[in-house]
Amino acid sequence: MNISEFIKDVPVYQELYGSLLDPNLTLNDLKKLPELSKKHVSKNFPNNWMTTGLKKAVDEEDYEFMTTSGTTDDRMMLIRPKNWWFEVEKRLYSYLKKIIPEYTDMQSKAILTTAVCSNTLCYKEVPPFEKRIVNGILHLNITQDPNKWTKEDIQRMVDEIDEFKPQCFQADPVYLSVFFKLLKKYNVKLPDYKPKCLILTYEFCPKKCLEIIRSFWDIPIHSIYGTTEVGFIFYQCSKGNFHWMDDETYLNFKPIENKPNVFELLVTSFRNPYMPFMKYNTRDLVYLDPDSKCSCSDSNLFIKQFMGRSKDITYSASNKVITLGDIDNQLSKLENNILAYKLDFNYDKKLIFRFTSFDDKDLKSDQLNEIKTTLNDLYENLYEIELIREEEILPAPSGKFDIIERKSL
Ligand SMILES: [Zn+2]
Incomplete structure (x- = not known):
């Protein structure tokens, strides 16, 4: 596959690659190309990404801005086609329905995560139930700090789960653990309805949180790894390994000095036509075990564990x-x-x-x-x-x- 088509007019790559940017680049050339850092992504944004295609999209107003959810230091602005995240959701669903047969309706999904921003929307005031259903997906949380959930908040979310009946429940593992803790503390009954599957994502999943969650909901639990920049990339199979969801993404692994089997994850993705990411260093650490094989039916490359961020x-x-x-x-x-x-x-x-x-x-x-x-x-x-x-x-x-x-x- 020729990849220069995707990037040849993008200023950030013209500057970063110089003479390496030849018109016959293929995926095999990724190894020799320098990595794209978060600094490169942000420097002179959005001009560093401006191509005639993006200019046209801006003129036609077919774009949206987005901010990644990192700390203030490494927060980045992104530009992408309108409703781009919906495509990300569709892609995730097409993978999930293969491993979770009971999940038959993509939009039957409720999300419990930060209310600051849940990828597609931000809440500044308290919107009613109907207003929090976006593209068919229900967003449950409206409070900035989950520790501050009152008994009424917990009861409201329980009621909404019973009313909405999401086949898929997608949550930040810490938020969901706090939810169960406060549910118990306030003596609120668990929802009568139990989702068909639970997806944990958004941040590092501490094993203690997983234990708490498992003790409340005995449903299939899968962790998913993704980023705001490129969408979802890995899903966890029933054996606990994280398989690569390979459509339109490619991976490189950068070794960590004096740390065998641990790598920084570098992602190449053309999913966002306005910002094609080439060897983008996510600064997330993964543990790879080259000798192990997964016994599930997915033969795709997998990683054993996410190990947090390199800054940590x-x-x-x-x-x-x-x-x-x-x-x-x-x-x-x-x-x-x-x-x-x-x-x-x-x-x-x-x-x-x-x-x-x-x-x-x-x-x-x-x-x-x-x-x-x-x-x-x-x-x-x-x-x-x-x-x-x-x-x-x-x-x-x-x-x-x-x-x-x-x-x-
Ligand atoms: Zn597997």
Whole structure:
């Protein structure tokens, strides 16, 4: 496949590739091309993407702007055809219905995630039920911080689930865990209706949250990985592996130094004609195991685990690379009632582990000691560890939960 057609007139690639931009580029040439960083995407936006095609679309008003949901530092503006996300949803559905036969109507879906922005819309005030059904999909949350959900909020969402009866429930794992926690706390009954499948996406899924969710809804759960920039790319099969949804995307893996099998995920995607992404570094980390095979029916490439973001990498006393995935894998082995947690690196030689518990009760002292030992083992006693149970852990302004906190560094 000749790929120069997609990119030859795009200023950002003319500048980035120089003489490498020849008219016969194919996917095999991706290896030799430099990566596209978030800085490249944003520098002089949207002029860095302006082609005659995009100019025409702007003149004809067939475009929409979108902002990615990262932290303030790495938030990016995007430009794409109107209703582009609907195509992303359609593509996801065509994959999901293969693995979840009960999911027969794409629009029978409810979403529980940040209210700041749920990809297609933002809520500034409280819109009624009907107004929150967009392209047939119901958006449940209207509160910026899920910790602030009142008994009325929880009851409203339960009622709306019963009324809407979504075949597919798509949620941010932390939001859904907080939902179940508050449902229990306020003594609200679970919805009578149970969705046919649960899709977890939007951010890193801590295993403790998955445990909580599983204890409330025994339905098939699949995690999905995607980004606002390129849409959904991986879905989790019944064996727990993440298979590549390969239409119009291509992958490269950039090794992390001194961290075998962990890579930054680089994506090439022509799904958005206004912003064709070439070897775009998502800065998300994946764990690949070249020796393992998945026993499900999907023969496509798969990754074993998402390991968090490269900006959240920390180091042990002997400089070992520690990813968020490493931390979560260790913590999830412990028996305790933790819901959300945060590692606060804002202190000299001290690491504060902040956490909330599902029942708002303190952990037992041996459970606390286990957490301390686990963190000491990971960081090779680099830090003095302090554990603090919080009433709530606040989401970042983006609405997501940053687990690694180190503002001052
Ligand atoms: Zn599989």
